[in-house]
Amino acid sequence: MFVSEEMIARVIPKNRFLAVLYATILGAFFPACECGIVPIVRRLLLKGVPLHAGIAFMLTGPIINPIVLFSTYIAFGNQWDMVLYRSGLAFIVAMTVGIILSYQFKGNQLLEKGKMNTHHHHHHHSKGQSFKSKFADMLRHAVDEFFSVGKYLILGAFIAATMQTYLKTSTLLDIGQTDITSSLVMMVLAFVMSLCSEADAFIASSFSSTFSVGSIVAFLVFGPMVDIKNTLMMLSVFNKRFIFILIGYIALFVLVGSLLI
Template sequence: MIMEAIPFILLGVIISGLIQTFLSERWIARVLPGNRYMASLLGCGVGLFFPACECGIVPITRRLLRKGVPLHAGIAFMLTGPIINPVVLFATYIAFGNDWRMVAIRGGSAIIVAYATAIVLSYLYPRLPMRLREDAAAETAAGAEFAAAAPAQASIGRRLYDVMLHAVDEFFSVGKYLVLGAFIAASMQTFIPTSSLMELGSNPVSASLVMIGLAFIMSLCSEADAFIASSFRSTFSVGALSAFLVFGPMVDIKNTLMLLGVFRGRFVLVLIGLVAVSTLGVSLIVGRLFG
């Protein structure tokens, strides 16, 4: 799991460093719509341009929030990014035997779940629910940017050096949560038999809940989970498979611990609960529509 995730963590922290160095708060404020509904919708679509998995998306989201991106737009991006990016959608297409229907179901379900979760959170949390040390770090970063306020005078070499410095800091900040999460996920996969969970999937609700639980426990990278999901086609319905394909990249053991390193614990629990309920509801609708 660690070896599978590290390349995407590296990609994520480098993008985070680029955001920190080259994007100003003023530019972000000018681009983002002021309306929470439109901003959340834009956040859902940005993931098309960021080929990051659920491990690499957390440091990118943290940096965007520090730069002034509203919580609802940041969460919408964080939840959809690991699913609707072109690499994951193409992997889904190949895994399900060149079936565009599963690609559309996965992408559409992810956008619905992320959008609903982001809108609800925008009302529940008008202020950023960052951990105390994250709040302090954001204030320090803002002060440093204000003190250095002449980006045009800095050479491109110096700015790229700053990118790498930020990337290194982010890597060691989130990397420890990745290692711990991978260890816990591997332990659960070893000691909890998959067959015992599959026996519980006797009706649409329990089947979707089982697949949500499997997605959380297995903690697969979003670039690879479609190949595992396709192996369950003879056992579970399309609705249950969509629950696995949507919930896993949004919430698993690895990124839950990474989220706990950024956000307050209560917020993370609310986030997971909203994603789980939304995923369950959407999967039942998919099951009704597509059998």
């Protein structure tokens, strides 16, 4: 497309800490909903971006971008506190997870079929391509991504809608009586509801009188990082073992962070 492997290699630092830091900050400049960020990250990994940098971008892209932060600001009555808590915890979680993954995993952890689907179109790219050719490639890649990953997005939306219908919120409220359980309940709720990060703050604000600030932050951070829809999409792209470990790290650090707020 418009970004070559060489360009990506020049932009991402070789140092693992700096690579994670750069990718985490990069999420602020490329607004992306969690519904569509998994295919973006897959393409970045296939272009040579390290796994730890790609995951860091995937975790912060749907949260710390200006659109989401502004909606959070509006949803909580033009108060900056929740914006800072949300962006701060998301940044720390992404940095921590990214650095840990850089030591634990080698390679991009993509499924072989995911590599095959995208590599087929990479080899004919050249620096001499016209804008028209690049634009045609971009449309072709978009169609490929829609059909390869879109079915999981649709399935995830169906499951989320079903669980919202049959899982009573009152039951979750009864469980969340302590700091730990309230954060866990809000994380489960975020996973089940599978809301887009541009709108979830308005739902979260409705729980302000019922749940603690920390548990609401857990809802706002965990949901965009892990929900039903993007979990199914990740299962279509990454190795299962990697996904389970990734979700475990995210859940742990979001929970700990929410308890410290």
